[in-house]
Amino acid sequence: MSMTLLAAELRALLRGARPLMLLMFCLICAGSLLAQFVSITKMRTANAALSAKIEGGMAEWRHTLKKIEEGQAAPSPYAARPMDVAVPAILEPINVGMLAAGRRDLHPASTTLSPWRNSVNLFAEYEISNPSISFIGPFDLAFVSIVVAPLFLIALVFDALAGERAQGTLRLILLQPVSARAIGLVRVISRAGIVWAIVLVASVIGTLVGGGPGSAHRLLLWCAGVVAYGAFWIGLCLVVVAIARRPETAAGALVAVWAVVVFAAPAILASATETVYPPPSRLAYLSEMRAAQVEANRNADQLTREFLVDHPELTVADENLTAYYEQAYLANLEVERRTEPTLAKFEASRAARNDVAEKWGILSPAILAQRLLYLSAGADAARQFQFQSQARQRLAELSALVGPSVVARQRISLQEINDFAPFQFEDRQFRDLVTDAAPSIALLLLYGFALGLIGLRLLSRHPERLL
Amino acid sequence: MPIAANDLRLHLRNRTLLLLAVMLFALMAGGIWTGLERAKANARERTAAAAADRSTWDAQGERNPHSAAHFSRYAFKSTSPLAFFDPGVLDHAGLAVGMEAHDSNPATIRRAEEAGDLSDLAALSPAWILQSAAPLALFVILFGSIAGERENGTLRQMLSAGVSPRRIRYGKIAGGAIAVALAISPAALLAAAGGMHVDAGPWPSDAQFRVLALVVLYAIYFLGLAAFALGVSAMSVTRRQALILLLGAWALGVAIAPRIAASLAAALHPAPTAVEFASTLSAASGLYWNDEEMQARKKEELLSAYGVTDVSDLPFSYEAWQLNLSEEISHPAFDEAYRDLDSIFRRQERAASLLSIFSPTMAVSRLSAAFSGTDRLHHKAFQESAETHRRLIVKQLNDDMLNNAGAAGYSYVADDALWKSVPDFTQASPAFIAIINAHLGEISALLIFTFGAFVFCAVAVDRAQRLEAGK
Numbered sequence: 017m018s019m020t021l022l023a024a025e026l027r028a029l030l031r032g033a034r035p036l037m038l039l040m041f042c043l044i045c046a047g048s049l050l051a052q053f054v055s056i057t058k059m060r061t062a063n064a065a066l067s068a069k070i071e072g073g074m075a076e077w078r079h080t081l082k083k084i085e086e087g088q089a090a091p092s093p094y095a096a097r098p099m100d101v102a103v104p105a106i107l108e109p110i111n112v113g114m115l116a117a118g119r120r121d122l123h124p125a126s127t128t129l130s131p132w133r134n135s136v137n138l139f140a141e142y143e144i145s146n147p148s149i150s151f152i153g154p155f156d157l158a159f160v161s162i163v164v165a166p167l168f169l170i171a172l173v174f175d176a177l178a179g180e181r182a183q184g185t186l187r188l189i190l191l192q193p194v195s196a197r198a199i200g201l202v203r204v205i206s207r208a209g210i211v212w213a214i215v216l217v218a219s220v221i222g223t224l225v226g227g228g229p230g231s232a233h234r235l236l237l238w239c240a241g242v243v244a245y246g247a248f249w250i251g252l253c254l255v256v257v258a259i260a261r262r263p264e265t266a267a268g269a270l271v272a273v274w275a276v277v278v279f280a281a282p283a284i285l286a287s288a289t290e291t292v293y294p295p296p297s298r299l300a301y302l303s304e305m306r307a308a309q310v311e312a313n314r315n316a317d318q319l320t321r322e323f324l325v326d327h328p329e330l331t332v333a334d335e336n337l338t339a340y341y342e343q344a345y346l347a348n349l350e351v352e353r354r355t356e357p358t359l360a361k362f363e364a365s366r367a368a369r370n371d372v373a374e375k376w377g378i379l380s381p382a383i384l385a386q387r388l389l390y391l392s393a394g395a396d397a398a399r400q401f402q403f404q405s406q407a408r409q410r411l412a413e414l415s416a417l418v419g420p421s422v423v424a425r426q427r428i429s430l431q432e433i434n435d436f437a438p439f440q441f442e443d444r445q446f447r448d449l450v451t452d453a454a455p456s457i458a459l460l461l462l463y464g465f466a467l468g469l470i471g472l473r474l475l476s477r478h479p480e481r482l483l
Numbered sequence: 484m485p486i487a488a489n490d491l492r493l494h495l496r497n498r499t500l501l502l503l504a505v506m507l508f509a510l511m512a513g514g515i516w517t518g519l520e521r522a523k524a525n526a527r528e529r530t531a532a533a534a535a536d537r538s539t540w541d542a543q544g545e546r547n548p549h550s551a552a553h554f555s556r557y558a559f560k561s562t563s564p565l566a567f568f569d570p571g572v573l574d575h576a577g578l579a580v581g582m583e584a585h586d587s588n589p590a591t592i593r594r595a596e597e598a599g600d601l602s603d604l605a606a607l608s609p610a611w612i613l614q615s616a617a618p619l620a621l622f623v624i625l626f627g628s629i630a631g632e633r634e635n636g637t638l639r640q641m642l643s644a645g646v647s648p649r650r651i652r653y654g655k656i657a658g659g660a661i662a663v664a665l666a667i668s669p670a671a672l673l674a675a676a677g678g679m680h681v682d683a684g685p686w687p688s689d690a691q692f693r694v695l696a697l698v699v700l701y702a703i704y705f706l707g708l709a710a711f712a713l714g715v716s717a718m719s720v721t722r723r724q725a726l727i728l729l730l731g732a733w734a735l736g737v738a739i740a741p742r743i744a745a746s747l748a749a750a751l752h753p754a755p756t757a758v759e760f761a762s763t764l765s766a767a768s769g770l771y772w773n774d775e776e777m778q779a780r781k782k783e784e785l786l787s788a789y790g791v792t793d794v795s796d797l798p799f800s801y802e803a804w805q806l807n808l809s810e811e812i813s814h815p816a817f818d819e820a821y822r823d824l825d826s827i828f829r830r831q832e833r834a835a836s837l838l839s840i841f842s843p844t845m846a847v848s849r850l851s852a853a854f855s856g857t858d859r860l861h862h863k864a865f866q867e868s869a870e871t872h873r874r875l876i877v878k879q880l881n882d883d884m885l886n887n888a889g890a891a892g893y894s895y896v897a898d899d900a901l902w903k904s905v906p907d908f909t910q911a912s913p914a915f916i917a918i919i920n921a922h923l924g925e926i927s928a929l930l931i932f933t934f935g936a937f938v939f940c941a942v943a944v945d946r947a948q949r950l951e952a953g954k
Contacts, residue, residue: 044739051746054753062756069758118603122575122596126758141764142757144589146749146828147572148849148859149835151595153603155746162604167734174727264723268623271730275619279738280510283605286598287517294524295597299532299559299579302592306539309554314544362597369599383601390600397600 021194021202029210034172038210041168044160045218051155052117053225056109060228063126067104070128074102081430098418098428099341103129105410105439107403110394112234114226115219117154118395121145124404129411129439131418134348136305136355138411139404157222158389161215161242162382163278166249170274172207174267176200176257197475204253204471212246233446234392237453241388244457247464248381254471281380285373293368296361308354312347319346323423345422348415359408366401381463384456391453394443403441410439486646486654487661494624494662503620504666510616511670514609515567515677522567523682529559532579533907541903545896548880549806552584556876558869558908560590563856564681565693568674569610571852574598576862582873582908584880585768585809587817589760590866609674610851613701614844615737617667618708622729624666625659625712629947630725633717639951648948652941655713663709671701687856689915696854696915700929704847707933710940717943740842741835748834754827760820767816771809781808795890802892803885810877817870825863832859832924839928846925846932853918860913860921868911876905 029038081096090096106126113120124139133140153159177200180186190196216239223235252273260266312319320342377383390396417436421428494500536557543551558580566573577590595602605611632638641651678694687693712729719725755763771777785804786792794801832849839846852858880901888895919926 044743047743047746051750054750058753058756062758065756066758069762119596119600122593124757140591141589141761143577143591143593144754144757144760144824145575146754146831146859147575147862148828148832149745149749151572151575152741152745155742159603159742163738167738171727171731262723264626264721264726267723267727267730271619271734275616279605279615282601283607283611284510284513286601286605287513287607289601290598291517291520297528297532298592298594298597299528300535302557302579303532303535303539306554306557307535310539310543313546313554366597366599373599373601377601382604386600386604 021198022206025202025206029172029207037168037171038214041164041211042214042218044164045157045214048155048157048160049114049218049222049225052114052157052222055117055121055154056114056226056228059109059125063106063108066126066128067106070102070104077101078430078433081427081433084427085430096427097341098421098426099131099345101131101414101418101428101433101436103410103414103436103439105129105403105407105441107400107441108229109226110234110443111223111226111228111230112238112393113228113230113395114222114393115156115238116158116389116393116395117156118158118390118393119397119400120395121150121154123397123400127407129407129414131345131348131415131422133411134305134351134355135359135408135411136301136351138408156395157215157218158386158393158395160218161245161389162385165211165215165246166274166278167271169208169211169249169253170267170270172211173204173253173257174260174270175263176203176207176253176266178257178260178263178266181261195476197472200254200257200475201472204250204257208246208250208253212242215242215246230394231446234394234449237446237449238389238392240457241385241392241453241460244388244460244464245381245385248460248467249464251464251467251469251471255467255474256471258471258474277380278382282383282386285376285380285383289369289372289376293365293372295365295369296358301355301358301362304355304358305351308351309347312350313343316343316346319350320423323349323419342423342425345415345419349419352412363401366397370398378459381460384460388453388456388460391449399444402444406441407439486641486651487657490628490655490658491661491665494658494665500624500662500666503623504669507612507617507620507667507670508673510607510612511609511673514607514612515673518567518570518608519677519681521570522562522564525562525566525573526682529561529578532557532559537907540905541899543899543902545898547893547895548884548897548901549584549803549893551897551902552806552877552880555581555583555873556905556908557581558865558872558910560862560865561910563690563693563861563912564686565678565690565697565855566857567677567681568608568697569851569855569857570606570608571610571855571857572859572862573857574602574606576859580866580869580873582869582876584806584877585813587764587767587813587821587870587873589764590862590869609677610848610855612670613667613674614704614847614851617670617705618737618844619733620666621663621705621708622712622733623726624662625709626716626726626729627722628655628659628713629717629944630719630722631716633719633947633951634721638947642948642952648945651948652944655944656710656940659709659713660706663705667705687912692915693854693856697851700847700850700854703929703933704843707843707929707936710933710936714936714940714943717940717947736842737844740838741845741848744835744838744842744845747838748831751834752827752830754824754831760824763820764817767813767820770816771805771812777812778805799885800888800892800895803881803888806881807878807885810874810881814874821866821870828859836924836928839925840931840935843929843932846929849925850922850929853922856912860918864911864913869908872906872908879905 029035077096077100080091084090084096104126109120109125124142127139177186177196180189186196189199219235219238219242223230253270256266256269260269316339323346373383377387387396414436417432418428536559540556543554560578562573574595575593578592578594580590581588629638642648715728715732716725719728782794785797786794789797791797835845849858853860883897883901884895887897913921
């Protein structure tokens with residue numbers, strides 16, 4: 017009987033406005049993928065250009081240093097100085113990144129690791145996007161899955177039983193050897209199945225088209241997130257379909273829940289966490305850097321002496337070279353020393369806000385789904401901060417490498433620079449991602465099953481109560 | 484009037500109106516609380532940063548003015564107190580500009596970066612509540628207004644009782660408008676009360692016009708939406724159809740269309756990447772220093788103008804003269820780079836505005852941010868003020884070196900007196916009329932939508948009456 021119902025239901029999906037609706041949904045999915053394809057391609061081109069520019073400059077720098085090491089006279093005292101070493105640090109978008117831009121477009125995806133820079137000004141000149149556009153938020157498959165797909169589901173299922181109830185035809189249908197429970201279940205599952213199947217197909221296509229590094233595991237995690245979120249909506253629809261006696265009541269109730277789950281709850285939670293746990297001031301962080309720079313410049317001689325005391329193996333050469341390099345280097349060391357506590361405060365504040373969001377986020381399935389999808393697609397804020405943190409760490413290593421030569425006014429050896437490994441972003445292990453994602457997936461499935469069971473129980477009531 | 488009064492009585496009786504008014508009020512209270520806290524914190528942060536910048540700058544000690552010009556000062560963006568109501572693009576635009584020698588830096592430090600993943604879905608602010616939540620409430624209040632009368636057969640009864648179609652039309656509009664006003668007013672009044680308690684720096688001199696414009700803007704928005712909702716209700720044979728159409732329109736217009744429009748606009752008019760733009764600025768910055776031929780030619784011209792054969796014979800510092808010249812040569816190139824970027828951004832916004840005819844929320848969102856002083860136009864004014872101030876500071880420092888360095892050149896050092904004479908940054912804000920001029924597209928789109936909604940409403944009500952009378 018269920019198969020007959022299912023076949024009838026699938027045939028019904030091809031009638032009326034539904035095919036048009038599904039076509040529109042397919043177009044929205046395709047549009048979101050196209051938008052991200054354009055964005056990712058642009059990002060990859062920019063990253064490649066930056067790498068090429070830095071590596072071109074370094075090739076020239078190495079060539080000059082090689083000649084100097086071979087005994088040729090330096091073209092200028094400023095040529096091939098250790099302070100001018102540069103290394104690209106790039107956060108390449110992964111293949112699943114095609115599915116969610118998330119916070120990716122807001123944060124820097126590349127930078128130049130250079131001893132001229134410090135932790136505060138390491139990421140510069142990346143904030144040029146049009147704020148009128150970026151504040152609206154990205155149009156990606158994550159948005160389609162979380163916000164748009166439930167709406168299409170609502171449009172397809174709101175009259176699953178209520179239409180026939182209101183017209184009085186449900187009584188006639190129930191005279192046949194078929195239960196309301198079977199009708200409701202088949203209708204909701206088949207209609208929701210189509211919507212979520214489109215999202216899953218789009219996810220696979222997007223990942224295949226996305227290219228770049230990444231793994232099938234992340235796509236699996238993404239699909240698990242999509243399915244778990246879908247389970248919540250299916251469960252909710254079953255409850256509403258079982259209760260609502262009129263189609264407008266069903267539509268109104270589902271849209272009201274959608275508005276609360278998707279917009280109101282995240283908005284309230286985001287505002288509340290930001291108000292209760294405000295992030296430290298980045299302006300104060302900048303001021304701290306500038307104060308440290310001024311202090312370092314004023315005490316340059318003392319800082320140099322202290323550095324040399326700490327490095328007794330160094331002998332100062334090239335006395336005629338200006339103090340320009342060592343002052344800048346020592347100022348950056350001072351900046352790092354003074355701003356380290358502020359950087360720690362940023363991390364603590366983020367952790368506090370994340371804790372609150374995780375704790376209270378369970379109230380909104382949309383928040384859980386967003387966390388899951390962003391996590392799988394590498395579009396979450398945490399991954400962007402992880403890149404920044406690793407880039408800062410590598411900068412510290414580069415500075416430590418060139419520091420003694422800079423302060424001693426010597427050139428670094430080519431071998432030392434060649435031995436310095438290029439920056440490689442260490443992404444989270446899949447095991448860690450699963451550990452992070454599992455509670456959200458489990459909770460969404462739990463919501464879905466609990467609501468589904470309630471819905472089925474309500475649909476199993478005596479036909480007179482259902483009518 | 485009896486029709487409007489009767490409609491209102493029905494709305495008040497079914498308690499939906501009261502429930503929605505309470506929900507909007509509660510949301511608004513939350514939005515105002517967070518808005519006021521944010522505005523206060525932002526103002527405090529800015530004041531502290533500006534004070535720290537002044538004291539750091541003054542405490543440099545003896546230093547070469549050009550070295551100081553590289554360290555330079557920062558311009559920090561001050562925001563209108565109305566940002567508590569509508570933060571607009573504030574979090575997505577930089578808050579500080581480094582006013583450095585040789586470089587015209589874009590604004591840096593965006594608050595949105597520190598916001599978590601949650602803020603991608605929605606951000607609670609009084610403006611967001613009025614733009615997004617209030618229309619949903621409005622649709623829920625009005626969906627059955629005429630469709631219900633049709634479904635119950637009472638519209639036909641009214642017509643057969645001799646009530647003129649015109650009276651029915653205006654009565655329904657008046658009743659609906661009053662009901663909507665009753666639901667939204669408490670929240671709107673709360674927002675106004677919040678404005679009186681905002682503690683976030685001085686109000687702009689044209690604040691009264693801005694506040695008035697916001698009131699008019701939201702009144703037009705709600706009137707247009709109410710007319711649209713009544714039109715849809717009149718077009719629908721049943722309440723069910725009306726509700727579904729209105730919910731669909733809300734979801735599309737408020738939740739989906741803005742993202743699609745923004746994405747489409749960005750794809751149609753691609754902006755340069757950060758790396759490309761940085762390279763354009765770098766080329767502008769190096770126009771003089773990377774062109775040895777130009778340097779030689781300018782030097783020759785200078786020597787011949789002063790009738791000397793060597794730069795050491797000049798009555799001023801040649802190095803400082805070069806610094807000033809290099810800045811002047813770079814200025815038009817910087818202006819062009821930012822003009823080109825602005826032109827792309829404007830095209831993106833215009834493309835997005837075209838869709839505002841179908842989704843008035845987008846037009847209202849941009850206009851609301853503009854009147855609240857938190858749109859891109861205000862950010863651009865900040866960026867331009869910072870660039871003007873940068874040129875002033877750098878020239879002042881170069882001039883000091885020009886007149887006092889003599890043969891010492893880059894070894895010359897100035898002291899606290901020079902640092903203290905460098906003025907603090909002051910920010911210009913666009914005049915009210917400039918805001919109107921810049922947003923004529925959105926204003927037109929909103930008026931077209933509202934006018935279209937009224938025409939649609941009138942046609943739909945007449946049609947419904949004709950159909951009912953013909954039954």
